[in-house]
Amino acid sequence: MDFLDLMLDMNAKGELPLEGIQEEVDTFTFEGHDTTSTSMNWFLHLVAANPLVQEKLHLEMDEVFGDCDRDFSYDDLAHLTYLECCIKETLRLYPSVPLFAREIREDIDIKGVTLPAGTNVVIVPSMVHRDPKHWEDPEVFRPERFLSQEVTKRHPYAYIPFSAGSRNCIGQRFAIMEEKCVLSTIMRKFKIKSKLRTDQMRVSAELIIRPMFGNHLSFERRKFGEY
Numbered sequence: 001m002d003f004l005d006l007m008l009d010m011n012a013k014g015e016l017p018l019e020g021i022q023e024e025v026d027t028f029t030f031e032g033h034d035t036t037s038t039s040m041n042w043f044l045h046l047v048a049a050n051p052l053v054q055e056k057l058h059l060e061m062d063e064v065f066g067d068c069d070r071d072f073s074y075d076d077l078a079h080l081t082y083l084e085c086c087i088k089e090t091l092r093l094y095p096s097v098p099l100f101a102r103e104i105r106e107d108i109d110i111k112g113v114t115l116p117a118g119t120n121v122v123i124v125p126s127m128v129h130r131d132p133k134h135w136e137d138p139e140v141f142r143p144e145r146f147l148s149q150e151v152t153k154r155h156p157y158a159y160i161p162f163s164a165g166s167r168n169c170i171g172q173r174f175a176i177m178e179e180k181c182v183l184s185t186i187m188r189k190f191k192i193k194s195k196l197r198t199d200q201m202r203v204s205a206e207l208i209i210r211p212m213f214g215n216h217l218s219f220e221r222r223k224f225g226e227y
């Protein structure tokens with residue numbers, strides 16, 4: 001039974017009105033689609049603009065998939081560690097959701113400043129993700145930051161593309177799986193070049209962030225062993 005069937009079942013039992021189903025479908029369509037598509041778009045730019053990273057990715061693709069045309073399988077997920085680092089580093093520099101907000105329920109003291117209950121707080125992940133207090137050379141695309149030995153050295157809230165706390169993103173594991181599946185399929189087959197350098201890219205912050213002037217890429221077929 002899938003998620004929609006579950007909700008229809010609840011509706012039939014009088015536990016969830018149709019408007020409730022509609023809201024969930026809206027949420028999942030937006031949260032589940034635009035977020036991942038824009039982050040894959042930024043990934044392709046960053047990988048194209050960083051040839052050494054691209055070479056390492058191609059090496060990993062060849063190690064995992066070999067010289068063979070087989071489809072992506074669930075077991076591959078665990079082996080695509082460098083790809084996962086690249087996906088996470090992309091979300092550090094370009095977190096798909098540019099801000100999220102909370103209303104404070106009780107007075108809270110932060111470094112001697114009291115935020116009274118009722119205050120709305122806006123959290124901007126890209127500011128946290130580029131804070132030199134937590135990130136060395138924050139502007140540099142360096143996927144190795146997400147190797148497990150590096151992650152354990154960092155503050156747990158220094159990286160929050162999926163927000164944090166009880167209302168964080170429920171789709172985060174699915175998002176990483178989906179991106180690994182789509183992006184490995186592309187990276188296995190293609191070398192990518194970008195017309196624009198990263199410093200020429202501008203961010204358009206809508207509900208999610210997009211490249212303001214588009215993402216100008218060229219794709220060239222590659223074979224096993226070509227780096």
Ligand code: HEM
Nearest residue numbers: 031032035036096097100161162163167168169170171175
């Ligand atoms: C790269 C991909 C994604 C990013 C960066 C992302 C990020 C976020 C963020 C920042 C929030 C806000 C949480 C808050 O207000 O604190 C959120 C909420 C949510 N996301 Fe994602 N998301 C992604 C993919 C997905 C996918 C694939 C799904 C579903 C399949 C999904 C479903 C949801 C839902 C249902 C919520 C609302 C959770 C709640 O209010 O309790 N997201 N996401």
